[in-house]
Structure formats: structure tokens, C-alpha cells
Amino acid sequence: MRKRHRSHWWTALHQLGRRWAPASWEHHFYTRRERDPSLDFSGVVLPEDVGLDPQHAVRSTPSSDQALRRLLDSLVIAPTHCILDVGSGKGSAMRVMLRYPFARVDGLELAEDLVHIARQNFARLGVEPSRCQVHAGDAATFAALDDYSHLYLYNPFSADVLRAHLQQVSASLRRQPRPLWLLYVNAKWTREIDVLGLFRLERRLPGQWAQPMRIYRAN
Ligand SMILES: C[S@@+](CC[C@H](N)C(=O)[O-])C[C@H]1O[C@@H](n2cnc3c(N)ncnc32)[C@H](O)[C@@H]1O
Structure with missing residues (x-):
């Protein structure tokens, strides 16, 4: 009886912990200052809440705006460059990227449910659809990568999915050889990138909340 009680509390605490993320609190306070309260860029969404498999999809939390700005400030961005946020959640990182001179800022x-929220956010902000699209799709099979010069990943998925995504990236580089930067924040599966032999590590930056940020380049 006592054991069952304790395990209930343990489960409840564990669930609470999974719904808490420092970047999300950073956003919570930031969002309180949003002029339009109907904008929804923050909060934690667990994979199982939106029908995803927690074995493969990481919970949806926004990147730290501050760390992302530090990362983007370190790049030389040409007005022809296009960026894709792979695992774009509600679009929080895309909103930061839109302040930089990318020709396009897209999400996947x-x-x-999150695609719908992100699209609503950008429609409310009045962002031109010609500059910003949110694609609904799986990074493991999404092949329309040829237009992008930068891919941004905030540790969105498991090593298996990353491997499959990197195969799509590799096929895209064969079709369309070009310089391609991979911006990997909270870089967890670096071995998967190293063994591919396609990217070289250009730079490491300290991230927010001790989450390492890495900039890789192909070609
Ligand atoms: C940590 S959140 C990052 C959100 C956003 N990039 C940001 O930095 O603010 C990762 C997102 O990746 C999405 N995701 C997980 N697996 C995916 C997959 N196979 N293809 C596309 N997106 C995926 C999750 O649903 C989640 O919204």
C-alpha cells in the first residue's frame, strides 16, 4: 500500500520534471511582455501529448533566445542564405532567425498540432509567407532540402532519426553541391555526424544552461 503511494508520487514528480525546462521559463517571463497574448511560442509539450513516440521525438521546448542570438551573431549571413529549423516546434527559434538577413526562414x-500553432503565430505577426513557411513532415524522410544553406537542430530527436535525416542531407548535397552549415544546439549525437564524414566542426560555442552549441560545415 505504502509502496503504491510512493510510486504514484514518484510518477507525478517525474511527469512534472519532464514538463519543466529552463528555456521555457525564460520564455514564460518574456511572453508575459508579449503585446499579443494570443501568440503561443513558449511552454513545454511532451511528445506523447501530440501523438509522437517519446523514444524518437524529444519534448518540444523553445531554444534560448539569448544563446541562439549568440550563435547567429557568430555567422556571416548572406542575403541569399536560407535556413531550415529541423524540428521547429511552435516556431520560437524561427522568430529569432527572422531578425537576421536570411532570404528564407523555414521550419519542419x-x-x-505544433505546425498549426507555429503557422498561426507567424500569420498573427504578419510575416510574409514568401519568407517563412512551416512544413509538416518527418525529418527522417523530408527530402526538399536543396534550397537551404543552414540547418538548425535544437536536439530534436533520437540518434536513429538523426542518422536518417543525415542521409537526406547527404543526398541533397549530392544533387546540389553547396556550402551547408549545420547548427547543432544541445548537441547530443555528435558521433552520428562524425562517422558520416560529410561535415567538419568549424566552431563550438557555450550554450545556455550548459547546452553545447556546435557549428559544422560541409563543402
Ligand atoms: C526541442 S524542440 C525545438 C523547437 C524549436 N526548434 C526551437 O528551438 O525553439 C524539438 C522539436 O522537434 C520535433 N520533432 C521531433 N521529431 C521530429 C521529426 N522526426 N521530424 C520533425 N520534427 C520532429 C518535436 O516535435 C519538437 O517540437
């Missing part, structure tokens, strides 16, 4: 998201 597997959870349809």
Missing part, C-alpha cells in the same frame, strides 16, 4: 515539424 512532425507534430501537426
